[in-house]
Amino acid sequence: MNEVEWYAVTPPCSHDELLAAVRVYARDLVAHHDLSVNVSDLEWSVSTRAKRRAGLLRYRDDTPLEVRLAWRLFQNQGWHAVASTVRHELAHAHLVTEHADPTHGHRFQRLSDRLDTTTHCERFTDPDWWVVCADCENRLPRYRESRLVRNPGQYACGRCGGPLTVHAPE
Template sequence: MASDSTGAPDPDTPEDLLAWARTYAGTVDIDVDLDSVDWTVSKHARRRAGACRYDPDHGVTIVLSWHSYQAHGWAEVAATVRHELVHAWEFQRFGESGHGPRFKQQADAVDAPRHCEPFADPRYLLRCRDDDCDWSARRYRASKTVTDPGRYRCGDCGDRYVVEHADSGRTWADDAGYEQVRAELGDDW
């Protein structure tokens, strides 16, 4: 397995990335039974750097994104490994995981980011309508929060939000607006 001039891993294949990630996971000071964690690389994931899946019958699987590694390099993968190990710790101890206070406390203890760096451009942007609120969210597909935003509220202040089609800048605030913008953009959607 290759290293760059600084000694950081420089894997050429997903298999090499997994080998480095497994080795690195063993150096992270967290009480996770690594022998019962499965590892895999996704060549399809384009929105998230990693994932931690849990099945009560089969245990924990950590998935790393090959595209994230190619976009951001090893330092970001190492941060993602720490993040996913916190999820694995929660799953192994509590049978559930999220990004709440327990996660945040454990993530801080291992210097894991609470959220991983995005490496793909969103298709939609959600923004609060309240000028005093900075809440926003990125979306990559036309979920219900995108197609019918009138049914949902801002994640911080509770006000309504608006959705923007990232490529065109067109916005809408309800399902009728979504349908209208989609029809008007046609092939440019």
């Protein structure tokens, strides 16, 4: 059995049940990988609004304060995706504490490889709109009704300069 499985929870479960498993998993990761993060000092929360961001580390003055995880990620992709996001956010917390570095730079790349996590998350919810280039068919997902979504004719494709149109999800 994969060690990530030891901590796994599955839907349906509550936010509190998910966060309890996440905290235990995070403590063991920190100890196993010798990360300079105190899991107990972090606030752990679930976002029911997040559609594009799987996780978020809030920090102030090089001190990690909170890890927020996307509930939709758990619902749509399950425990393994959440566990990967926890590893990702703990890498940020460690690098913020040790190097005042919240970026996805070289240090993050090395640490994310060691923690077997990714630099960026895959899409886990469908966008509300697609902005599509009529010339090169470049497709941009949009989750909010931005100016671009409301007025695509005022913008051009960043790749080829072609005209843009907006489509509802297929």
